[in-house]
Amino acid sequence: MKNKRKVIIITSVCVLIVATGLLLWNIFASPTRIAFVNYQAISLGLISKANDNSFVTIKELPVEELDHASDYDMVFVNGMGLRITDEQRQSLATAADKGTPVLTTAATNPQNLIVSVDSVDQAFLKQYLNGGKNNYRNLLRYGKPRLG
Structure with a gap:
């Protein structure tokens, strides 16, 4: 016993x-997992080439898999021409509500403008998304603790 x-x-x-x-x-x-939704392959390639940190992984998240958005540490959405269903939009909004930082830029449909980062982070991240190797590198270095 x-x-x-x-x-x-x-x-x-x-x-x-x-x-x-x-x-x-x-x-x-x-590793910090960052998802990109509705980004062109060339942009993702440039972002990937700028990534010099093995603890940051980048993945293209298809709109069909938006129900997995909460699995990532950050989700960037290119809203230009984004066509998603109400269920997909709700999945993204739910991920944002649960604490996943989501930043939608260039939304042509106001319903798709889902942003859960504060205005200071939003301003920095949008500047980094303007392009260029240094900007993309800084975007990926912005930090898990600051975003999460």
Whole structure:
């Protein structure tokens, strides 16, 4: 009986240590995942080439997969000519409401203008999106703690 209790306690402590380690990894050390919605391949290529940080991953997020927007640390949306359904729009808005930073630029449809970053971050990020290797690099370096 005493050995069984000891095994349960040791197992519980080990599980707690592993869970804490995974949580700390996710918060402080895991790669920052940035999604780009409705961006041209050439723009994504330039942004990708400017990425010199192995802890930042860039992914094109198709509009059909907007229900996965909350899986990312940041979502940039090019609103120019963006055609999404109400369900897709709601998925993006839900991700923004849950805390995923979302920045939509050049929205031609006011319903698609979903922004969840504050005005200071919005101004900096929009300047970085203007193009150029240094701007794209700074965009990707803007930081997980500041955005998240």
